[in-house]
Amino acid sequence: MKEVTLKINDISVTVPEGTRILDAARQAGFNVPTLCYYKDLCNEGSCRICVVEVKGARSLVASCSAVVAEGMEVYTKTPKVINARKTTLELILSNHNRSCLSCVRSGNCELQKLSQEYGCDDVAYTGDKTAVVPELPNAYLVRDNSKCILCRRCVAMCEKVQSVGVIGANFRGFNTTIGCAFERPLGAVDCVACGQCINVCPVGALTEKDDTDIVVEALNNPEKTVIVGTAPSVRVALGEEFGNAIGTDTEGKMVTALRRIGFDKVFDVNMTADLTIMEEGTEFLSRLQDKNAALPMITSCSPGWIRFIEFNYPELLPHLSSCKSPQQMFGAVIKTYYAEKMHLDPKNIVVVSVMPCTAKKTEIFREDQNASGYPDIDVVLTTRELARLIKRYGIDYNSLANGEFDDPLGKSSTAGYLFGATGGVMEAALRTVYEKVVGEPAPSLDFKAVRGTKGIKSATVDLKGTKVKVGVAHSLSNARQILEDIKAGKCDYQFIEIMTCPGGCVNGGGQPIVSSEKINAGVDVKALRAGAIYKADKKSALRTSHENPVVKTLYAEYFGEPNSHKAHKILHTTYHKRDKM
């Protein structure tokens, strides 16, 4: 590739042709602030915070879109540039509700950080504020447009990455706000609740619905047995909220923290991930043998994805596995098997799940998710909410000793752990399916073709004569592509894993928010968090779901066989078409 040499603040740098000025400046050691720019996602040029001076240019230049040229002389910190950025920030602040004292994003708000750095006067400009329609309450997300800075990162995420496109700019000029068509509430459109918009929001305009108080109330109620279960990807991200590097596995500290918060039992949803493999793997094998069964079979762990297919491709619903998600299986097992075993009335059990996900908050309200007669799961906390609760309770996370999950349900294989990363469900399934079909373990348990962050991955596995072609997709735009292929009869996969979020659950809508500054500097959050999972798997002695002793006990004592009548009643569910408006 051709290279270009230019000067940034008189420092010479050589970069590939087509490099953004912003990236060239970073290479020279100068950070240029951004608000609307988000690598590979949003390049609208709307905030104007990244302006720089370019010698010979008519006006200031947005460094997020302008590309380098040979001999260019760029200045990123002249008084003109600094004053312009400061004015931009002060103008934004003049139309912002400035409730920083209690804002959830205080401390990791990109606007707050820059305002501080630039020494802004938050009342330099005063005047009218944009009228905002309060978002009606829903189960998963709170929108506060009085904090919105109209960067459009959420819009780009929803439209480009998720191909959902339920939000956009409404009205114009000073009245512009982000919302759904006709100002409908999110709960009244085909929003899939993935929460990816929250993860890219630079401020506190989009946040998860906080359910910590419900949990606190249950913990304080002596009549309730409060049981918590954690999703695979929570432990590789939670530490970030306490200053640990991205991709740090803090499973032991997490367990101790949950115990110190006061949960009666601390279990692991990885275990029901293993259970899911048993059910789903068995279901797949029986579909493979049934000429009339809908193939390819598609996984059903990711509730955002379930909403997506129910809204957009109801005709393809028969392709979905009927398995409940690991979260729902977890709640169902607790309130049936475990309740019976411990002589507890499921009425008095509160099951809290900690998830990397906002869609999980909607999943608990789905039809046919109450095996015991009570909701399988009572409350869902996102990773971020759990961190908030730990902080509220004054628990010094980093100094905690490592704890272990409680018996009798605490044991899990690292196959279940893999669910946290895109391709993980497929890899875990292949490990078990191979052995079930062939009768001996797969020669290598590492199915590397389904790992990584490529949008759509595929692999062909030879089950000693029976060749199975599998596909893996993450983010809904990729899912849409596969569904279109199925509709057109062009899809030759037999088994497909689909995850709603880019990178899978490690990058779910409930995970710690990583600033765009890091993203733009090239930090690969998905790969780093997934890396922690694969590292644990590599070290593990228990790497297949069917070998999990808890799973074995569950079938021996309670369910009989995978896909048995009882298993169907408790661990499986149904889907139906949903209207978009």
Add this chain to the structure above:
Amino acid sequence: MLERAHILVCGGTGCTSGNSKKIYDEFTKLLKENNLDKEVKLIMTGCFGLCARGPIVVVYPDGAFYQHVKVEDVQEIVLEHILKGRIVERLLSKEREADGSVKPFNETPFYKSQHRLVLRNCGVINPENIDEYLAYDGYLAYQKVVTEMTPQEVIDVIKASGLRGRGGGGFPTGMKWQFAHNSVADQKYVVCNADEGDPGAFMDRSLLEGDPHSVIEAMMIAGYAIGATKGYIYVRAEYPIAVNRLQIAIQQALDYGILGSNAMGLGHEFNIELRLGAGAFVCGEETALLNSAEGKRGEPRQRPPFPAVKGLFGKPTLINNVETYGNITAIILNGAEWFTQLGTEKSKGTKVFALGGKITNTGLVEIPMGMTLRTIIEEIGGGIPNGKKFKAAQTGGPSGGCIPASLIDTPIDYDNLIAIGSMMGSGGLIVMDEDTCMVDIAKFFLEFTVDESCGKCTPCRIGNKRLYEMLDKITQGKGTMEDLDKMEKLCYYIKENSLCGLGQTAPNPVLSTLRYFRDEYVAHVRDKKCPAGVCKALVSYEIIADKCVGCGLCKRGCPVNAITGEIRQPHVIDPDKCIKCGACIAACRKNAIKK
């Protein structure tokens, strides 16, 4: 058969709203009744330009230029002029030769100094009849480029002509064509920007209404030059006459085989589609226009990439304004050198202006670049009505600036206008007299841009709003001297930082009035006075007792009963009740009320 007379009825927007369609119908009826329909040809044309005196009817061969024609006048014109050959003098201009005879209309001050190059066919041909366009060398230029020139040669001619974009920015047109030509793609597009949005501007509208084929032909030439087979005309839905005539013109061109897969039988494909805009000002900005034409929200795109590289539907796109296209065929047929003889060193050719405001001859004028504002206002425009003094002229609409009386002798071209803090814009020219408050004017234009901002970028969305609020504060008498400095700084910030041309130019009215009329701002801020007596909060009405005769006219005219007084005794205004509407001043015959 050759007709013995032609009657031209103006079908431009102004005359249409003055009932010219009914006048046309009346002519049709009366000509038939008098058996004249075979020997006299009746034509509905495009705009003559002198809208202030519309509806206009011109009768040839005499060249009688009838003004303010009413439906009732048609009978007299037919019976007297057409039948008996006696010109109806009372409907002619009052401008006379030294010997008292009526001046030929093209010798009148309004037309004499104009140079109608772009508007050459407006008011001459019937825009709904392609044959008339063909008779005026129509589609000859397209034929010439395809048969005699390479695409590069065409671009070279446009470059050599020095033609610059007439939409406002003044970017060299030939360069734009070259960029689009240089882009390699399976599909390219030619787009015509007919989203004229400046308040009071109707240059593009008149051209499309009066000579739609000249734009179509120019787009075909552009298509040949850059290698595009498809054109889009983005025109406001609020221009129904223009839309209708464009539809007719495109259909006729298709019927004649001029447009289509083998345009004019010369082996090149070119088709044109219309896209109707919903009237957002920002859609005149080229990238916002492209978004809107694609069916997306009308807001600008970040550049680079430029439309010549990635434009409509992501393909290389050439986008020019209507008036720019209006120059093309003449340049091709007459050559670049001919064109360069008109205008100034860096601004060649002519410019069409929509003349409005406090001026006698409101209407559409086309002048050679380099003409002074004085000539336009005093000669062509006929000066300021009611003996008032000229105060300022606003060019470039809400994006332009106010030119003060002291600069009235500035030759009008792109660079001079920029130098004095205004811009050419698309060609709105609004004249203001001494009764205009410059702070109020700045506020008026800014209110327009605040309203029309798309809301995408911070400086325009919030900055202009804050600027407007500061101006409003000043017109309320609540401003401080610090506000003036803060405003000025904010203006420069908005210009430097906005995403598109709308924001980059929005503060111009404020900056130019601050520059040339700072004393008026100071009067508002320090003295709490509006010298022009416009800003309501700073004005109080008072009856001068010495002048008041107690007639009671003001009292009756007051909508809020704020005036009291006995008959034949001086009246008094209650300032608490007065809403400062000015009705009393209008009613008073003795000039006894002052503000």
